[in-house]
Amino acid sequence: MIHTSSTHSTSTFVSRTLCRYADTIFKYITLIAGLIILFILTAVTVFLLIQAAPAMVGDKNQTVWAIRSLSGGRTIHFWTYVGPLIFGTILTSFLALVCALFIALGVALFITQYAPRPLAFILSHVIDLLAAVPSVIFGLWGGLVLVPSTYPFWKWMNTYFGWIPLFSGQASNPPRTVATVSLVLTIMILPIICSMARDIFQQTPVLLKEAALGLGATQWEMIKLAVLPFGKKGVISAAMLGLGRALGETMAVLMILSPGDLYSWKLLVASQNQTIAANIAAQFPESDSAGVSVLIATGLVLFVITFLVNIAAHHLTGNAIHTKQKNNIRHPLCINKQFIRCSETD
Amino acid sequence: MNQHHSQHLLRMILSCLIIFFTLSSAGCGQNLGNNIPSISLPKKQKDAVALSGNYSGAGASSQQSAIQTWIVGFNELQPAVNLSYDPSGSGAGVATFLNGANVWAGSDIPLNNEQLRNSETICHGHTAFDLPDYAAPIAITYNLSSYGLNAKHLHLTAQVIAEIFNGTITNWDSPQIKALNPSIASQLPDLSITPVWRSDKSGTTKNFEEYLAAAAPHDWTKTSSENWSYQAGQGAKGTSGVIQTVLQAEGTIGYADAAQVTSGLGIVAVHVGTNYVLPTDIATSNALSQSTILPSTTGRVIVSLPHTTTVANTYPIDLVSYAIACPVYTNNSKAEFVKQWLTYIDSVEGQDAAHMTSGSVPLSHNIRTKVMETIQSIRVVAS
Numbered sequence: 001m002i003h004t005s006s007t008h009s010t011s012t013f014v015s016r017t018l019c020r021y022a023d024t025i026f027k028y029i030t031l032i033a034g035l036i037i038l039f040i041l042t043a044v045t046v047f048l049l050i051q052a053a054p055a056m057v058g059d060k061n062q063t064v065w066a067i068r069s070l071s072g073g074r075t076i077h078f079w080t081y082v083g084p085l086i087f088g089t090i091l092t093s094f095l096a097l098v099c100a101l102f103i104a105l106g107v108a109l110f111i112t113q114y115a116p117r118p119l120a121f122i123l124s125h126v127i128d129l130l131a132a133v134p135s136v137i138f139g140l141w142g143g144l145v146l147v148p149s150t151y152p153f154w155k156w157m158n159t160y161f162g163w164i165p166l167f168s169g170q171a172s173n174p175p176r177t178v179a180t181v182s183l184v185l186t187i188m189i190l191p192i193i194c195s196m197a198r199d200i201f202q203q204t205p206v207l208l209k210e211a212a213l214g215l216g217a218t219q220w221e222m223i224k225l226a227v228l229p230f231g232k233k234g235v236i237s238a239a240m241l242g243l244g245r246a247l248g249e250t251m252a253v254l255m256i257l258s259p260g261d262l263y264s265w266k267l268l269v270a271s272q273n274q275t276i277a278a279n280i281a282a283q284f285p286e287s288d289s290a291g292v293s294v295l296i297a298t299g300l301v302l303f304v305i306t307f308l309v310n311i312a313a314h315h316l317t318g319n320a321i322h323t324k325q326k327n328n329i330r331h332p333l334c335i336n337k338q339f340i341r342c343s344e345t346d
Numbered sequence: 347m348n349q350h351h352s353q354h355l356l357r358m359i360l361s362c363l364i365i366f367f368t369l370s371s372a373g374c375g376q377n378l379g380n381n382i383p384s385i386s387l388p389k390k391q392k393d394a395v396a397l398s399g400n401y402s403g404a405g406a407s408s409q410q411s412a413i414q415t416w417i418v419g420f421n422e423l424q425p426a427v428n429l430s431y432d433p434s435g436s437g438a439g440v441a442t443f444l445n446g447a448n449v450w451a452g453s454d455i456p457l458n459n460e461q462l463r464n465s466e467t468i469c470h471g472h473t474a475f476d477l478p479d480y481a482a483p484i485a486i487t488y489n490l491s492s493y494g495l496n497a498k499h500l501h502l503t504a505q506v507i508a509e510i511f512n513g514t515i516t517n518w519d520s521p522q523i524k525a526l527n528p529s530i531a532s533q534l535p536d537l538s539i540t541p542v543w544r545s546d547k548s549g550t551t552k553n554f555e556e557y558l559a560a561a562a563p564h565d566w567t568k569t570s571s572e573n574w575s576y577q578a579g580q581g582a583k584g585t586s587g588v589i590q591t592v593l594q595a596e597g598t599i600g601y602a603d604a605a606q607v608t609s610g611l612g613i614v615a616v617h618v619g620t621n622y623v624l625p626t627d628i629a630t631s632n633a634l635s636q637s638t639i640l641p642s643t644t645g646r647v648i649v650s651l652p653h654t655t656t657v658a659n660t661y662p663i664d665l666v667s668y669a670i671a672c673p674v675y676t677n678n679s680k681a682e683f684v685k686q687w688l689t690y691i692d693s694v695e696g697q698d699a700a701h702m703t704s705g706s707v708p709l710s711h712n713i714r715t716k717v718m719e720t721i722q723s724i725r726v727v728a729s
Contacts, residue, residue, distance in 0.1 A: 062460070072573035148594045173540065174594035176580050255587070258580035259545045270580040282583055285435025286547030286572055288461065292437075
């Protein structure tokens with residue numbers, strides 16, 4: 001008995017001393033974690049700058065030859081080489097984002113607001129599973145299954161909606177086009193956006209929802225007034241995360257898209273656009289040092305684009321945080337006001 | 347207290363299990379590694395200097411399956427040598443060779459001037475040489491299966507091939523194609539042609555474009571490079587991507603290493619002299635023996651293929667891939683390894699072994715004689 005009590009007292013002593021330092025230790029651990037992120041980011045930037053330097057400021061002649069070889073003799077200037085790549089990257093990712101955002105919001109709202117519990121449970125898990133599928137699998141599936149099987153659909157779109165510039169031209173067969181790639185990218189980024197949006201919508205305070213319903217709002221009005229404004233910030237950051245994945249997606253694009261270097265909006269025609277990431281993956285293995293340097297310079301451009309997108313997202317969500325805090329402070333009033341406005345317009 | 351104990355016990359059991367599985371699976375790996383040599387065929391004795399150690403190469407993926415065969419064959423002669431080849435691509439392979447990470451490199455194109463200059467550091471003041479070690483025909487393959495034309499071997503001239511691939515001829519029932527194929531002219535469909543090309547940098551593209559530029563200079567005016575010069579049709583990554591794209595839709599036509607072309611796809615017979623030639627082993631062999639070797643004072647053996655030949659049964663569209671190494675070493679065993687390795691892969695048995703497994707065509711006698719001369723000149727100098 002004495003023995004146990006003595007160990008007990010030692011252990012409490014140890015734990016008390018630990019407790020005293022635990023805060024400080026933990027603080028430094030988090031500090032180190034934060035610094036590691038900064039260090040990695042700096043290291044990547046420095047690497048990109050050093051490796052891209054020969055293409056930017058080095059021997060002009062070598063760079064010209066490298067770009068001529070990379071572009072199949074179509075251009076010798078860096079910006080005319082990378083320009084269409086930037087266009088292609090942004091075109092495919094934004095198309096994917098627009099499609100994915102609407103579907104993801106729909107699914108998330110269905111799961112959190114409409115679906116019966118067992119169905120919501122199953123759906124949630126299926127979405128989380130989808131998020132875990134590696135991109136090369138989506139690439140394989142897209143290239144082997146989706147490409148041959150979607151041609152009739154694209155052909156139909158082309159025949160009946162060909163007057164819209166996006167669907168003009170002659171639909172390519174096999175459809176290794178921006179349209180098919182965007183479709184696969186949509187499926188790839190859908191789970192991320194969806195599961196984040198679902199988690200956020202689930203957090204909507206019950207008080208808000210019940211207040212809305214209690215004041216006579218329909219389910220849709222309740223969603224419009226309580227759930228969506230509450231989740232706005234989270235949905236934007238979810239969308240940006242999805243956009244980030246789409247911008248940098250390599251394997252799926254590489255395996256599906258037939259590349260081209262045009263500023264073209266024809267989604268159903270092959271060999272129009274190419275993305276930066278897929279271009280690097282396709283050209284890197286056979287490139288010599290000058291070629292690699294040019295490719296890394298295009299990588300630097302992608303890095304900057306992603307950075308800008310993130311800053312924009314931060315800006316948007318930053319604003320959203322402020323409005324949310326204000327909302328939180330004057331919750332009941334705000335809701336009331338909105339309902340007053342709502343009923344007035346009705 | 348009791349619960350605490352049982353948790354403790356559970357944790358101990360779990361960690362023991364984890365350790366057990368890790369160890370046993372590591373053991374599995376080792377067993378596997380040890381078993382491989384015992385599978386290999388009985389050793390042949392040769393009067394070569396015994397070698398040992400690890401040697402690695404990297405480069406062209408076209409050579410990969412041939413090199414795997416050669417590694418097995420070489421290990422029969424030198425069982426203590428550990429060989430590896432990374433099919434990372436010609437450019438990446440040459441880069442690792444030039445910075446000294448690999449003993450030799452495989453490349454679909456000979457070294458350029460800048461690479462030669464850079465090789466002086468690794469080759470102790472001399473320039474590296476390229477020796478052909480792998481040759482294979484490039485087939486032009488098409489998909490017109492539902493029109494029953496895949497087994498018919500379409501007849502095409504260099505000029506028509508160039509016009510199809512640069513986007514001038516856009517339909518399968520064009521008069522030019524019909525004129526060359528009178529027996530199946532009525533079967534040629536009113537279907538648009540989709541040329542399929544490599545979207546990644548590739549030696550196959552360069553060799554194919556070199557043929558078109560030489561045999562149809564009026565229609566193929568772009569300088570040949572490893573990246574496809576025109577944009578008609580569709581690009582696909584790698585040989586497998588090209589084959590897959592051709593398979594996925596009718597009306598497609600592409601070029602690929604003949605050994606990789608899936609059975610069932612059509613293969614074009616190319617106009618040579620007065621006849622139409624298929625990419626057979628014999629026709630490729632004939633092309634290799636008609637090829638000339640560019641003069642070199644540094645032991646380089648660069649093959650110039652007879653793209654415009656008119657000799658019967660010669661297939662003019664071929665890929666020749668090279669092994670790149672140094673003429674001078676300071677390390678005795680490295681020099682001896684390179685000598686023996688290159689001698690083996692360019693020997694008759696090495697070339698025949700690759701022919702059996704990878705579908706390559708054995709190099710001709712005239713090329714091999716030149717290669718052996720260079721290999722004999724490899725020497726060791728004091729550092």
